Amino acid sequence: MFVVVALRWVDERAEVDPLSGRVRTSDRSAGASAADAAALELGLRLAGSTGGRCAAVSLAPAGADELLRGALASGADEVLRVEPAGEPDPRAADSGAGTAVALAAAVRERFGAPDLVLSGDHSPDRGTGATPALLAAEFGCAQALGLVSLDTEPAADGRLRALRRLDRGRRERLAVPLPAVCSVEAAGVRPRTAALPAVLAARSAEVPVVAARATPDPPPLTAAHGYRPRAKELPAPAGADPLRRLRELTGVGRRSDPPRVVVTDDPAEAADELLAFLRAEGHLDG
Incomplete structure (x- = not known):
């Protein structure tokens, strides 16, 4: 060998x-x-x-x-x-x-x-x-x-x-x-x-x-930095009052629903709950 x-x-x-x-x-x-x-x-x-x-x-x-x-x-x-x-x-x-x-x-x-x-x-x-x-x-x-x-x-x-x-x-x-x-x-x-x-x-x-046998040159690297996700586009706040616009942007005083705890042994039911939450939050269409 x-x-x-x-x-x-x-x-x-x-x-x-x-x-x-x-x-x-x-x-x-x-x-x-x-x-x-x-x-x-x-x-x-x-x-x-x-x-x-x-x-x-x-x-x-x-x-x-x-x-x-x-x-x-x-x-x-x-x-x-x-x-x-x-x-x-x-x-x-x-x-x-x-x-x-x-x-x-x-x-x-x-x-x-x-x-x-x-x-x-x-x-x-x-x-x-x-x-x-x-x-x-x-x-x-x-x-x-x-x-x-x-x-x-x-x-x-x-x-x-x-x-x-x-x-x-x-x-x-x-x-x-x-x-x-x-x-x-x-x-x-x-x-x-x-x-x-x-x-x-x-x-x-x-x-x-x-x-070493020459290999094709790789694409030129002009910059190297960490991954930066694209900024999420949000609608502009309505109204002319600056304080109200600031509260709408920061979420101060906004009513939030308490978190739901779902306990189930059924994988299909758990998947349905997760998909329903993502749709309600606007992360999924349809």
């Missing part, structure tokens, strides 16, 4: 300038998140149990070379760093689409089609967790996202057994066909500690670098 582990190089101690809003990062405090470290450990276990290979890749600048050398020290057979194309707009959040396209193209060109791609379920730097799903779309394979456990040996039918977290404390058991892309949480996986000889040998290892 050939396993590729996608690592996100991120500074979990980034500082934000209170005046400009720009994010300042440092190579000294950057590295892989706990979820990505768990993905690397699972990838090494799967490659070891099947007699296969494990490669660690990252779309990151030169500062991520130490991260990849750490993966080599832990037991990865190969590493690859994909140099980002251009400087992203710091005001725009990363959707994960460009990352998935760049990683998939680099992995195909360097290694061919992998049997399994592992990654963390999300990254700490405003990550949406969409990159693993987009990677599965790029490779055209199955996907299993948000896993809390993944067996490190394939079953007799060649599938991987996994457990996914669901809402309200429930779990879902999966039989994942290969090839596949899986994202894992950090729960229950303890990354190995690299031996000192391996760490010393990896310090001088050369990290292969390829340029």
